[in-house]
Amino acid sequence: MIRVWIADDHTLFAQGLSRALDAVPDIRVVGIAASATELLENIVSQPAEVAITDLEMPGGGGAAVLGKLESTPVIVVSMHADEDQRRAAARAGAAGFFSKSAPLSVISAAIRAVAAGERLDPSDEAATEATLAGYSEPSLDPGAASLTDREKEILGHLARGVSATDELAEILFISQKTVKNHLASIFQKLAVSDRTQAAVEAIRLGLAEER
Amino acid sequence: MIRVWIADDHTLFAQGLSRALDAVPDIRVVGIAASATELLENIVSQPAEVAITDLEMPGGGGAAVLGKLESTPVIVVSMHADEDQRRAAARAGAAGFFSKSAPLSVISAAIRAVAAGERLDPSDEAATEATLAGYSEPSLDPGAASLTDREKEILGHLARGVSATDELAEILFISQKTVKNHLASIFQKLAVSDRTQAAVEAIRLGLAEER
DNA sequence: GGGTGAATAGGCCGTGAGGCCCACGGCACG
DNA sequence: CGTGCCGTGGGCCTCACGGCCTATTCACCC
Numbered sequence: 001m002i003r004v005w006i007a008d009d010h011t012l013f014a015q016g017l018s019r020a021l022d023a024v025p026d027i028r029v030v031g032i033a034a035s036a037t038e039l040l041e042n043i044v045s046q047p048a049e050v051a052i053t054d055l056e057m058p059g060g061g062g063a064a065v066l067g068k069l070e071s072t073p074v075i076v077v078s079m080h081a082d083e084d085q086r087r088a089a090a091r092a093g094a095a096g097f098f099s100k101s102a103p104l105s106v107i108s109a110a111i112r113a114v115a116a117g118e119r120l121d122p123s124d125e126a127a128t129e130a131t132l133a134g135y136s137e138p139s140l141d142p143g144a145a146s147l148t149d150r151e152k153e154i155l156g157h158l159a160r161g162v163s164a165t166d167e168l169a170e171i172l173f174i175s176q177k178t179v180k181n182h183l184a185s186i187f188q189k190l191a192v193s194d195r196t197q198a199a200v201e202a203i204r205l206g207l208a209e210e211r
Numbered sequence: 212m213i214r215v216w217i218a219d220d221h222t223l224f225a226q227g228l229s230r231a232l233d234a235v236p237d238i239r240v241v242g243i244a245a246s247a248t249e250l251l252e253n254i255v256s257q258p259a260e261v262a263i264t265d266l267e268m269p270g271g272g273g274a275a276v277l278g279k280l281e282s283t284p285v286i287v288v289s290m291h292a293d294e295d296q297r298r299a300a301a302r303a304g305a306a307g308f309f310s311k312s313a314p315l316s317v318i319s320a321a322i323r324a325v326a327a328g329e330r331l332d333p334s335d336e337a338a339t340e341a342t343l344a345g346y347s348e349p350s351l352d353p354g355a356a357s358l359t360d361r362e363k364e365i366l367g368h369l370a371r372g373v374s375a376t377d378e379l380a381e382i383l384f385i386s387q388k389t390v391k392n393h394l395a396s397i398f399q400k401l402a403v404s405d406r407t408q409a410a411v412e413a414i415r416l417g418l419a420e421e422r
Numbered sequence: 423g424g425g426t427g428a429a430t431a432g433g434c435c436g437t438g439a440g441g442c443c444c445a446c447g448g449c450a451c452g
Numbered sequence: 453c454g455t456g457c458c459g460t461g462g463g464c465c466t467c468a469c470g471g472c473c474t475a476t477t478c479a480c481c482c
Contacts, residue, residue: 012314101222177431178429195470
């Protein structure tokens with residue numbers, strides 16, 4: 001689980017990005033700040049592995065953050081991906097630079113890469129892309145990664161609200177006993193103790209089936 | 212349930228806003244477009260009550276959308292909330308104008324207002340604010356609307372994965388019996404039959420408590 | 423060919439969940 | 453001053469959930 005801080009004065013963007021990243025199984029947003037100072041004040045009590053910030057912010061933008069955060073790598077996300085900003089980010093020591101036009105998948109990969117210690121040179125797009133390729137897959141929790149297809153299928157139904165053993169058995173064309181066996185296995189892998197917690201976890205992992 | 216289309220070339224912003232709005236109980240995002248043309252092509256097959264767009268987009272921005280969508284009101288969300296843009300939005304016939312610095316709650320309210328037929332004059336901030344005040348509350352499902360504070364609190368914990376009666380009782384400083392009574396009431400109001408379904412519903416309604 | 427793991431299924435058992443009663447104090451609203 | 457509603461509790465009963473163990477079939481793979 002990678003913990004992330006977001007600093008951006010565009011509240012809508014920050015809130016939206018937060019929600020979107022929370023939906024990524026191995027990433028969790030631990031805080032949102034509207035300014036550089038707010039980020040620096042709060043990241044102490046609520047530590048994170050990665051910080052995401054805009055370059056332009058009223059009252060001290062991304063550059064101020066970059067200078068004062070030694071231990072936490074910072075990814076800069078800007079609306080204008082021009083050369084000036086790219087260079088400015090590189091100078092300030094950003095661990096990565098992306099446009100707000102980038103899709104979520106790229107940012108997720110960048111977060112994983114940076115959390116793993118990689119540095120994505122803002123001025124070298126080709127190298128950045130090559131590095132990100134190695135981080136496209138969500139590193140699922142040790143437990144969730146070992147879920148079998150059948151178990152994921154059951155979790156999908158759970159996440160949709162099908163919770164009763166007899167209903168699950170009917171849908172899956174198997175006996176109620178087998179359903180309970182699968183659930184027991186799921187509980188162990190997800191480190192939970194009942195189907196309610198399993199359902200919550202399933203939704204968090206994005207296993208909810210489309211209706 | 213208000214259906215919303217989002218058009219913005221800043222993919223990250225669009226995806227984030229989509230997730231954030233989906234978490235609002237009475238709003239659902241039915242499509243995301245990266246350009247004006249993409250929006251106009253797809254909104255036909257996937258209709259919506261409200262469209263949200265940026266003003267500046269490569270290959271025809273918000274103005275193009277505003278001119279061609281007669282039946283669907285359009286809210287313009289821009290990163291620069293300066294007077295020029297404000298006037299441009301007003302001229303083009305926007306049903307509302309907001310900065311990307313606005314909090315999610317304002318956008319949610321604006322969507323409700325616009326869906327209800329209101330027109331938020333981009334050049335009159337005071338009037339806009341006054342109108343929005345009447346649309347701050349999400350119009351919850353008939354069942355969920357009658358939930359008491361205590362019931363919502365319990366649902367919040369359920370949505371976070373606290374499912375055991377004894378744990379809930381400990382957290383809430385009440386007897387296990389009272390927890391079960393509250394749950395029984397919740398089951399009835401949400402038309403579900405166990406706490407797993409209640410947890411799923413709670414997450415859907417955005418009742419998951421902040422960490 | 424034998425080992426490994428997934429999917430299927432059964433038994434047994436204790437406790438916890440959910441259904442259905444009722445009760446009482448507090449507080450708001452007419 | 454009643455009349456509700458909310459939050460708090462109790463009792464009782466049934467059955468399903470979850471824990472633990474064993475077994476069979478099938479596919480895959482070294």
